[in-house]
Amino acid sequence: MKSVEPNPTLSPSEGTHQGLLDRLSSALPRNALLVGDAIDARYQEDRRGKFSAPPRFVMRPGSTAEVSGCLAACNDFSQPLAVHGGRTGLSGGHRVVEGEAVLSLERMTDLDEVHGDSTxxxxxxxxxxxxxxxxxxxxxxxxxxxxxxxxxxxxxxxxxxxxxxxxxxxxxxxxxxxxxxxxxxxxxxxxxxxxxxxxxxxxxxxxxxxxxxxxxxxxxxxxxxxxxxKPVAEANAFLAVSSLEAALKLLKRLRGTLGSSLSAFELMFPEAFEGVVAFLGMARPLDTKAPVYVLTEVQALRDDATLETFASCLMQALEDGVALDAVVSQSPREFHALWTMRDTCADYVRSRDHVTGCDISVPMHRMAAFLEASQTALRAVDPSTEFIVFGHLGDGNLHYVIRTPKREEAADKVYLLVANHGGSISAEHGIGFDKKPWLRLCRSEAEIATMRRLKAALDPKAILNRGRIFD
Structure with missing residues (x-):
């Protein structure tokens, strides 16, 4: 760890910085305060490859008391902080702005035993x-x-x-x-x-x-x-369906038949399915080509007929033409292989260039209209736009990935249409820095003003993740 001993030649601002470091050195154990060359490059990592500034210093507390000491000191010195977890966020909230220090919680990994009475x-x-x-x-x-x-x-x-x-x-x-x-x-x-x-x-x-x-x-x-x-049994199935409307019809049928035993209902469009299969070098789970693919899962809490009901419901969907083709997992290996395919969609997307990922949600009854309107609008911007769409259809959340060099113009179109169709510009990734320009599309002035009042009340010096969500 680089020395943080006082330096009589420091300027007033540098002296203030030294005073803060001295206080943090007394609040943290050895090697939990990193400065200068001791700061590893990982604190500037971003999964989307965007710029993150070098932190002024990095604090690595190991307890709640140490976090308290770090925040009290930084608050007294008005030192802004970027708070870090695993740095896997996709809205840029963990990226470091010039002048910020990093508060990393990576040393706080205590995990107690399961409390059975309270589960x-x-x-x-x-x-x-x-x-x-x-x-x-x-x-x-x-x-x-x-x-x-x-x-x-x-x-x-x-x-x-x-x-x-x-x-x-x-x-x-x-x-x-x-x-x-x-x-x-x-x-x-x-x-x-x-x-x-x-x-x-x-x-x-x-x-x-x-x-x-x-x-x-x-x-x-x-x-x-x-x-x-814990479920006593589980199974998943991968299906080819003729349209988004058919996928929604299948979802409604499975929900009506299986109730809460239905645990997942994922959507993949052909560009996502074909791309991730090639990316993984795996055999196609289905040979049938279709405009929409679905990965769905059921979990049985009792040793009952849930899995048999699941299989018969899928068979009926095939007979009725709601689904074109289907494969149901017959072993844990097949079960995990289907989920690996879905999990790897994000890695596949990151392997492509000129990609913009939009984590959105849209009311299900308006999703088909949104997809049609957005693809028409984006092809007007760039006729060669590629759509790599996948996501959690069961809760209306799409990872609407578009591939075009005209990224900002495309994102503007997508988020405006999301708002026009009653949706949200962020379903599960947050706002961070990246989605801040579009927050007003789905939050009213009164809501944003109330959020600002909460921020001002709890963090009056704005040291915590300053500039994320709103300025």
Whole structure:
């Protein structure tokens, strides 16, 4: 670690910086404060390859008390911070602006044993999502959120962005998994509400205020997370269908027949399906070519006829012409192979050039109209535009990926049409820096003004993730 001893030749501003470093050195253990050459390049990483400035310094606290000490010091010195989890975000909130320091929660990886009576687990903010999933499974439970970056995305980041993923259809967004939070405010104040009570109407629910706030209101340090019964059996199926309308009809039929046992319903358009199959070098699960493909999953909580009902429902859909072709997993290997194909869509997209990814949601009854209108509008901008569309059809969330050199003009068209069709410009990735210009399309002036008042009340010096969501 580079020395942070006082330097009598410093200018007044540099002296202030040195005073802050001295205070942080006393609040953090050795090697938990990085400056100069000790700062690794990973703190400037961005999955979309956009510029991130070198941090002034990096703090790596290992406990809530250390986070409190760091924030209190930075608040006193008005030092702006970029809060880092796993740096897997897709809206740029973790990118560092010139003059910012980094508060990284990567050392906070404590994970308690599953509490069987309350079916919860306590996780520190830097714990990878996959570690929570594995701990739940070993104890005979299931954690309700799953995303492709599960090995690197952290619990704190998932809470900050209210992560969704593939099973929102059954278990809800990350917000629904939170039974309690410990959070540190900008001035170092610790708010701890980790009791995990299902009923607690003693005033405002402060926990939920921080879920989805993108680190702008406070820093979550620990969370009590809800777990769910582990399915006794599960299966998935990959289907070719004739249209989006047919896919929606299939979704309605499966929901009506299977109820809450239906756990996922994913959509892939041909460009996404063909591209990811080639990218993986895998055999096509179906030879039938179709305008739309669906990956759906069912989970059985009891040893009953759920899987048989699932198979017979799909067979009926084939006979009725709702589906053109289908394959149902017959083994864990086949089950995981189908999910690997879907999970790898994001990696495939990142392998292409001139790509703009739009994480959007649209009401299902308006989705077909949106797709038609948006493709018409984008082809007017660039006739060679390529559409790589996939996503979570069960909850109306599309990863609407477009490939064109005219990226900004294309994004403008997409987000305006999303708003015109009653949708959201961000379904599960947040706003960060990247979507800030379009926030007013789906939030009113009154809503944005209220968000600003919350920010000013909890972080009056605007040190936490300054400039994210709004200026």
């Amino acid at each position: 919860t687990i306590m996780a520190s903010a830097g714990t990878p999502l996959q570690a929570v999933q594995e701990a739940a499974e070993q104890a005979g439970y299931l954690f309700g959120v799953d995303i492709g970056s599960r090995g690197t995305a952290t619990i704190g980041g998932n809470i900050a962005t209210n992560a969704g993923g593939i099973r929102v259809l059954r278990y809800g967004m990350f917000r629904a998994q939170v039974a309690g939070l410990e959070t540190v405010l900008a001035d170092g104040t610790i708010l701890s509400s980790l009791r995990g009570l299902d009923k607690d109407n003693t005033g405002y629910d402060l926990n939920q205020l921080f879920v989805g706030s993108e680190g702008t209101l406070g820093v979550v340090t620990r969370a009590r997370l809800r777990l769910h019964p």
